[in-house]
Amino acid sequence: MSLKKAYIIVVLILLVDQISKIYIKTHFFINEEIKVFGLDWFRIHFIENEGMAWGAVIPGEYGKLALTLFRLLVVPGIAWWLWDSVKKKQSKYLIVAISLILAGAIGNIIDSVFYGVVFNDSYHQVATAFSGDPYGTWFHGEVVDMLYFPFWEGNLPEWLPFWGGKHFSFFNAIFNIADMAISTGVGILIVFNKRAFANKKE
Structure with missing residues (x-):
């Protein structure tokens, strides 16, 4: 596979990711939700997070900055x-x-580095770009997430150990196209491990 084709994959994923994030950021406010095609299990639910993929968070005042700098070092x-x-x-x-x-x-990384100074606040309002009232600073932007697939929600049977009778939702993570790309890439490496790391025969 050529480097040109690999770059096309990267650019296409980035375009879809950023277009979807900018659209959500400029058309939704935090926690606004719509059902796609009226389906209960496919929703657009706008949230922002300061941390890693799938909404995980690094605690502490400098956690966000450390994560952004780490990403900038890893990407090269x-x-x-x-x-x-x-x-x-x-x-x-x-x-x-x-x-x-x-x-x-x-x-x-684009969200983390730029969004804090490009957009204003999304709480109780729809954000605008370059409004003159940014919600953050360089390297402290929040990552936009919106894809939500709650396939099942309800109370678990009483007979189950530990979780019996408790309310449970599957799948309750909210994520974005970038998260999905990372997870798919890692999944390919795991599921097709032997093919991915097979020695190229002359």
Whole structure:
């Protein structure tokens, strides 16, 4: 697989990710939700998080800055891994997986680095770009999440140990296209491990 094709994957994922985030940011306010096609299990639910993929958070005053700087350091390494894998004519599985991971990482970095100074607050209002009243500072932007798939929600049977009778929702994570790209890339590396890391035969 050529480097050009790998870059096309990265650029396409980034475009879809950023277009969807900017649309949600400028058309929804925090916690606003709509059902897609009227389906209970497919919703657009706008939230923002300061942390890692899937809404995980690093606590502490400097946690957000540390995470953003860490991402900025890691992305060049992933980019080099992609370039090196293409140069060595590694498996398409590996190259596609790295491309997805790279695109997802860059997508969430854009939010973290720029969104804090580009957009104003989304609480109880729809944000606007370059309003002159940014909600944050450089490197302290929050990541936009919106994809929500609550396939099942209800009380678990009483006979279940530990969780019996408790309210449970599956799947309650809210995420974005960048998160999905990272997870898909990692999934390819796990599920197709032997094919992804197979030695290229001459």
